[in-house]
Amino acid sequence: MAADEVYCTLVMTDSYLPGAAILAHSLRDAGTKKKLAVLVTTDILSVDTLTELKELYDYVIPVDRLGNPKPANLYLMSRADLLFAFTKLNLWRQTQFSKIVYIDADVVALRAPDELFDIKADFAAAPDTGWPDCFNSGLMVLTPNMGEFWALQTLAASGDSFDGADQGLLNQYYQHKDWHRLSFTYNCTPSAEYQWEPAYKYYKQNISMVHFIGKEKPWFKGRPGENGQGTYGELVGRWWATYDRHYKQAKPYVLGQSYQAHASMVQQLTFGETTSAGYNYAPKDSVFKPSQPPAPEADITTTEMPFTEPGEEAENIDQGLIIPAPTVEQRRFSLPHAEWDATRSAPPAESKPEAANLSVTNYEFSDNKQLFHAPSYPEPPKDMWYEVPETKPKPYEPPAPIFPWERERIFTQPTRVFAEDLPQPPHSPQVSTPTLARTSETGETEPLPATSEDAPPFSPTHNAWDSIQGIDRYVRAVMQTNDKRSGKTGPGKIPLPGPLEELMSPLGNSSQSSQQRRESLILTDFPTAIERPSLPVTPAPIRRPNFWGGERDEQGELPQAEGVPDQAEWNPSERLDQLRRSSLLEIEHLRALQEEGAKENPKRVLVESLSGSTESAASGVDSDGTSTEHGNNGEAKGSAAAEEAQLIGQKSDGGVPVFSEPEFGSGTGLFSAETVAEMENDGGGAVSPTER
Ligand SMILES: O=c1ccn([C@@H]2O[C@H](COP(=O)(O)OP(=O)(O)O[C@H]3O[C@H](CO)[C@@H](O)[C@H](O)[C@H]3O)[C@@H](O)[C@H]2O)c(=O)[nH]1
Ligand SMILES: [Mn+2]
Structure with a gap:
């Protein structure tokens, strides 16, 4: 964002506040587009002055006071008040602004000279009437620059200024520069110079700003009055015009039912403005009482105000001649009536105590001897429930039928029908496969009637000529004639479609039912359901033995498994111990064999070792599955070994044992030899591993 361009002034003492106020108002009244800034020395200025400056200026910038170490030259001008005029040099430090048009606080603007911001030069000023080779430092166009500031600061520190103030110093600094x-x-x-007045008359319409140099300032002297004639009086009048526009009337505000007019700092610091009897002023914090205070709810437009006719009121308020009546909103609130001003004095000696008007309530202690009885309340009504109206459930009504099969409700709950339960149809002994059946509404199963016998099936291609017997006879005669000519028998010469050819064949060789078929030459005369071989789409179920070889008993229990020891006889810990011992032996045995027969075929070694190991392992199990001590039962040992050998060598032609899958019957696989032997012995439903 581009830095601001500002008009800037300087206020070091409260006494220059009226000047700064009129400068700000005059620039704003003239319609400037620029913002206003003020440099202030906060160590001297009062809070009230700073407050009013904050209302007047966009920027209030505190700066250090710069004094002149050698103020002697100031006395050449009799201006000891300019001891701190070097403070103005702080302007060159304000680098937050791109351009500053500095104006002394004792200046009133007749028009806003905004075009000064367009000057390209780093520094510009107007000549001073005292010595026109010098510029007057009451108006300067400058570009803040820290380098320049330090240079000026150095000069100031040495006290090098021909007038002892800022103007002398700046003129010395810019003397050899182009300003x-x-x-x-x-x-x-x-000025009172001889040339001044005619020149003023000639140039006065061009004047942008008037600067009241010297010790006397318009606000120090007060209104010119009778002395205000002549050229100077005319220019001073421009200052007072701006003052009057903004400060002639004390700003009123409402306090309770009275109006308090409060003089601003500007008014207080302008000579004569708070002491002269000629103005509607009110000293600070004094109570201004209109002659007729308005009725509390009176309308603002009808209230008679002091010094006014009703019709002139609005205009007079605008001109600041009268204090406007408070609005209804303002009247609604009024401060409580106070006997005295607590902020200013102690209460009057004979005044009432502070809480004298508070209402007091005394409560008597009860001396009632009766015991307390809780009040009785009426019983709540007993029938406070909602009676649900009785509704009879509607009998189920099926929805109206839509489809033909819904109209003829021939199918009820489906039941299972076995083919052997169906009566054989008397007219089709060859058809052994199940036929279509339906369950009648009485629950009995009966075959569907054969439609072909009773009524000819609907044929969409039925030809009316087909029913004329003469045509049929003629065609047959032609066919027979053709056969005789070609020396062939049979009607095979006329290409006929599959089923028809079959029908026409005198041998009837293709089907056992061909004898029953009607002979026909009509192409669309397809075999009836009875004539054609039955092709059951949905086979009727046939009762079979189940997986377990028979029907479940009536309770649905499966028959007892064969070869499985009873739960009561089974000792799991004993069996586990057995299994562990047998596996250990087996591993030892295997290891021994591996060492011996390392040169031989490893497959063979493995198998042999297995048969050997099973011998020891299986010996712990009886043929009927009961456990025995290891090695005690030689007979069992032998039979188990034989079985194991059979198991391993099974289906291996030429006596070469084949051991293909590790999980089959291997002592090192999933099944121990013992388990395999047990499975063998179990028989019945148990599956031998090699059979899997
Ligand atoms: O007590 C004071 C004195 C001065 N100022 C400020 O300093 C400025 C200069 O003082 P001023 O009284 O206006 O001086 P002039 O009478 O105008 O004297 C001339 O000489 C001064 C000293 O060189 C320059 O600063 C002025 O611009 C120049 O016009 C004022 O406008 C104020 O802004 C104060 O705030 N308080
Ligand atoms: Mn000045």
Whole structure:
């Protein structure tokens, strides 16, 4: 964002506040587009002054006071008040602004000289009437620059200024630099010089700003009155015009039912403005009482105010001549009536105590001897429930039928029908496969009637000529004639479609039912359901033995498994111990064999070792599955070994044992030899591993 361009002034003492106020108002009244800034020395200025400056200026910038270490030269001008004029040099430090048009606080603007911001030169000023080779430092166009500031600061520290103030110092500094000379109309200083008055008359319409140099300032002297004639009086009048526009009337505000007019700091610091009897002023914090205070709810437009006719009121308020009546909103609130002003004095000696008007309530202690009885309340009504109206459930009504099969409700709950339960149809002995059946509404199963016998099946291609017997006879005669000519028998010469050819064949060789078929030459005369071989789409179920070889008993219990020991006889820990011992032996045995027969075929070694190991392992199990001590039962041992050998060598032709899958019957696989032997012995439903 581009830095601001501002008009800037300086206020070091409260006494220059009226000047700064009128400068700000005059620039704003003239319609400037620029913002206003003020440099302030906060160590001297009062809070009230700073407050009013904050209302007047966009930027209030505190700066350090810069004094002149050698103020002697100031006395050449009799201006000891300019001891701290070097403070103005702080302008060059304000680098937050791109351009500053500095104006002394004792200046009133007749128009806003905004075009000064367009000057390209780093520094511009107007000539001083005292010595026109010098510029007057009451108006300067400058570009803040820290380098320049330090240079000026160095000069100030040495006290090098021909007038002991800022103007002498700055002129010395810019003497050898090119400073841009502005028109005198930008910083017009009234003077009593002989040439001044005619020149003023000639140039006065061009004047932008009037600068009241010297010890006397308009606000120090007060209104010119009778002395206000002549050229100077005319220019001073421009200052007072701006003052009157903004400060002639004390700003009123409402306090309770009275109006308090409060003089601003500007008014208080302007000579004569709070002491002269000629103005509607009110000293600070004094109570201003209108002659007829308005009725509390009176309308603002009808209230008679002091010094006014009703019709002139609005205009007079605008001109600041009268205090406007408080609005209804303002009247609604009024401060409580106070006997005395607590902020200013102690209460009157004979005044009432503070809480004298508070209402007091005394409560008597009860001396009632009766015991307390809780009040009785009526019983709540007993029938406070909602009676649900009785509704009879509607009998189920099926929805109206839509499809033909819904109309003829021939199918009820489906039941299972076995083919052997169906009566054989008397007219089709060859058809042994199940036929279509339906369950009648009485629950009995009966075959569906054969439709072909009773009524000819619907044929969409039925030809009316087909029913004329003469045509049929003629065609047969032609066919027979053709056969005789070609020396062939049979009607095979006329290409006929599959089923028809079959029908026409005198041998009837293709089907056992061909004898029953009607002979026909009509192409669309397809065999009936009875004539054609039955092709059951949905086979009727046939009762079979189940997986377990028979029907479940009536309770649905499966028959007892064969070869499985009873739960009561089974000792799991004993069996586990057995298994562990047998596996250990087996491993030892295997290891021994591996060492011996390392040169031989490893497959063979493995198998042999297995048969050997099973011998020891299986010996712990009886043929009927009961456990025995290891090695005690030689007979069992032998039979188990034989079985194991059979198991391993099974289906291996030429006596070469084949051991293909590790999980089959291997002592090192999933099944121990013992388990395998047990499975063998179990028989019945148990599956031998090699059979899997
Ligand atoms: O007590 C004071 C004195 C001065 N100022 C400020 O300093 C400025 C200069 O003082 P001023 O009284 O206006 O001086 P002039 O009478 O105008 O004297 C001339 O000489 C001064 C000293 O060189 C310059 O600063 C002025 O611009 C120049 O016009 C004022 O406008 C104020 O802004 C204060 O705030 N308080
Ligand atoms: Mn000045």
